[in-house]
Amino acid sequence: MLNAFLFVVLPYVALALFLFVTPYRYLSNRLTWSAYSTQFLEQEKLYWGSNPWHYGIIPVVLAHFLGIIAPGPMNVLLSNRQALILLESVGLGLGLFALFGCLVLMARRAQTPLLKPVTSAADWVLLSLLTVQAATGVYMALFMRWGSQWYLHTAVPYLHSLLAFNPQIAFVADFPPVFKLHAAGAFLIVALLPFTKLVHLLYLPVDFLRDPPILYRWRAPKGGEEG
Numbered sequence: 001m002l003n004a005f006l007f008v009v010l011p012y013v014a015l016a017l018f019l020f021v022t023p024y025r026y027l028s029n030r031l032t033w034s035a036y037s038t039q040f041l042e043q044e045k046l047y048w049g050s051n052p053w054h055y056g057i058i059p060v061v062l063a064h065f066l067g068i069i070a071p072g073p074m075n076v077l078l079s080n081r082q083a084l085i086l087l088e089s090v091g092l093g094l095g096l097f098a099l100f101g102c103l104v105l106m107a108r109r110a111q112t113p114l115l116k117p118v119t120s121a122a123d124w125v126l127l128s129l130l131t132v133q134a135a136t137g138v139y140m141a142l143f144m145r146w147g148s149q150w151y152l153h154t155a156v157p158y159l160h161s162l163l164a165f166n167p168q169i170a171f172v173a174d175f176p177p178v179f180k181l182h183a184a185g186a187f188l189i190v191a192l193l194p195f196t197k198l199v200h201l202l203y204l205p206v207d208f209l210r211d212p213p214i215l216y217r218w219r220a221p222k223g224g225e226e227g
């Protein structure tokens with residue numbers, strides 16, 4: 001029952017929300033489609049949080065996608081012992097880098113008084129989910145060796161079956177809870193994407209979605225020039 005919820009209901013609800021709410025938000029209120037930069041309120045911790053987070057997580061997520069798109073070539077590549085060790089080590093480094101960045105971003109929001117008024121409950125939910133996602137991923141990379149290999153023979157066929165609308169949960173039903181938490185976390189993140197500032201992630205494949213221009217109006221001092 002729990003498996004059916006985690007591996008069938010949750011992913012399809014997430015997909016439906018992503019497919020329908022995302023364009024709705026874009027079309028109905030373009031100005032909310034933003035990462036809501038807080039760089040002008042605090043810069044230093046942002047640098048140490050945002051850079052490791054983005055430089056760590058983007059290649060790791062792309063590697064997940066590579067497994068889905070090209071499982072055959074990935075399998076050939078990872079069947080080579082040296083390649084497997086090299087890629088797993090780089091992956092682990094990137095995963096730890098991302099986790100570190102996420103923890104810095106959480107600490108930044110908690111410790112910077114200026115950020116409190118601009119931090120919503122949705123920001124906290126999102127940051128917590130991303131931290132758990134990175135932590136469970138790193139845990140698997142460390143203690144459930146060799147994830148990049150077994151991912152191709154379990155999670156990937158399951159994800160393919162989901163995309164073919166014929167979910168085969170037997171591929172993933174017997175995994176330990178940490179894997180289930182990681183998969184469920186991913187679906188929750190997809191589900192929350194259209195409701196949070198994570199929509200800015202879509203700038204990456206679709207550049208025209210970039211932050212909308214902000215119109216500034218300056219109030220000129222009395223008798224001064226208007227800008």
Ligand code: HEM
Pocket residue numbers: 057060061064088090091092093094095096098133134135136137138140141142144145146147148151155182183185186187189190
């Ligand atoms: C929002 C989507 C996701 C994010 C942000 C994410 C993030 C991560 C991170 C940070 C790692 C650690 C990488 C490393 O240190 O090597 C990881 C590993 C892993 N993830 Fe995900 N993940 C996502 C979705 C998924 C999904 C949907 C699955 C499968 C159903 C999955 C399965 C795995 C596995 C098996 C590993 C271990 C890989 C290894 O041992 O090298 N992930 N993930």
